[in-house]
Amino acid sequence: MDDVARLSVIDRTDLFSASARRRGLTAAIIEKDFWVCWTLKRLFTLPNPPAGLLFKGGTSLSKVFGVIDRLSEDVDLSFNRAELGFSGESDPLNALTGKKRKHGFEAWTETCQRVIREKLQPQLVEVFADALGEPPATTWGVELAEDDPNGQTLLFRYPADNQSRPADEPAYIRPAVRLEIGARSDHWPAVAGMVISDAAADFPAVFKEPGCMVYALAAEQIFWEKATVLPTWFHAPADKKFRDRQSRHYYDVVRLYEHELGQAAIRDTDLLLKVARHKEVFFPAAWARYADARPGTLRTVPPDARQPEMEQDYRKMQEMIFGEPPRFERLLEVLREIENAINIQSSGMRVSD
Template sequence: MNKVAIMEARARAELFSETAERMNVAEAIIEKDFWVCWVLKQLFSNKAFEGRLLFKGGTSLSKIFKAINRFSEDIDLAVDYETLGFNGENDPRQENISNTKRNKILGKMMEECQRYIGGEFLDLLGKQFRETLGAGHGWGLEVSKDDKNVVLFHYPAASTKRLAYLGPQVILELGTHAEFVPRDRFAIRSFAGEHFPKVVVDNDVPVVALLGKRTFWEKVTILHVEYHRPEDKQIPDRYSRHFYDVAMMAEGKIKEEALADRELLAQVVKHKETFYSSGWARYDLAKAGSLRLVPPKNRRGALEQDHKKMAAMIFGDPPSFGWILDRLAKLENEINK
């Protein structure tokens, strides 16, 4: 992959253009997908990060499990908080501690994670990138000014066919509020590598990632929380993607694996009660018999508009929001039996 990363921009653009033509998708998506995979390869081939990072979220559903047809441009990474010193008396999972003490630990954990991101993590990754890309060759790496848990990699864009909603940067979202189980090792490839393996040599990207069934229950509980969101609280931007992802997973193997492991749902709920405590989330109802996936009627209009905005990121013909609601209703009934 490094050969492509440093090749002449015109040749790189031609590679992305030919891949885009074969797949009938935008060239900018192919280019960004290459750099997402390249960054993942740097992360999971660096021994300094071994055991400290876990790949999860929508991009893992797309690239590893092929469970969704949505192009997910972000890299969602969990940082093992125990490696930052949060174990023993500093472990927020301790039983019989007050909410005040737990929240204090979680606050310190976030501060320490941000210190790690802006210090050691950024330094190591920057050094690794410079060894391949050189210094000052149209790329940059920085912590986001808007969110200290986000690192932005501005890649050296070769394609001139840009998309308004898809900037030439890879977004790395890092946080400590995730569990590392169950996980496994996988290998993924960029779209360009899949179509032109003789050009994109050394294109297998090894990653350590959360299993699909865990991500299924993580997303299902997001939808459950959204059902209970108070009317005066606005749904976060781009949240329709979670409804789409769950509806798509309901069609495949991941759902069967998840439904066969109801104990994992209980583990996810317990974890969220600890790390994402909320007075209105109703985690106590996030179980068979009372789980909610279909959004209330007063939320559907905003979610449908958000889904339409996301349609350009879906390969092929995007499903209607009505189809998503119908699929979620069936899944909700299936879980609650």
């Protein structure tokens, strides 16, 4: 991929434009997809990577597993808490009291910030410079995101053809890869997988190294992590505003369910219980009712009162979905099917009927 990264902006734009024409997308989307994949290659070939990096989230569903057809502008990464020095009772998951758990959260958050600031960011700057040349001549940079108060997000501003970009360009395709890093995630089950950019898939002869291997959270785990987001909105107080782009989780769960990986996940209810327990510890909210995230009581269908705002949010995010997105009514239909498929394993009754 480095050979393409080193091309002139004009030559890269020609390549991305040709790929975009094949796919019916914009060149900016193909460009961003390339730099996401290039960044992943650099992350997972670091000579001394910090704290066991793991790739997860929606972008992994698209690039590693090929399950979803939407652009994710960010890269979700997780450090291994044990490799950060938090294992046994110092891991919040194993803390015996709320006070110890709170102390554990604070300690590993500070450690994450320090590792990102003092190790990962300098490493990326060094390896990016080896491949791209020193900025500012090549117009790239790696910096802490100002909008993350926790100091756990890096922005890679990649060299782009800014002259041809419209002023009203959507934020999700602006020329920056967002690396969101934390240590809350479970690191098992996980798999090794290949990542290939759309441009490399379309024109493999142009690339000496069209793909790269990454270490990613298993799709079955991601299915349950997303599926347990859905009931939090079912149980949320009526005055809690539906957050922007939350409908992506509903879309992702539906697409996963329609894939063999999702069908395998549905049968693994022990994994569901493990994910629910993990969320009780790391994402506590009284109204989330993670104790009900189990066969017999799991809710994936949004309540009637939530559906108008969810539909509005879904319409807004459709520009990120490639091809013809499922109708909102179809999403609800499959979500009911998912809810029944999960809950019937416990009660033998269809809770949505």
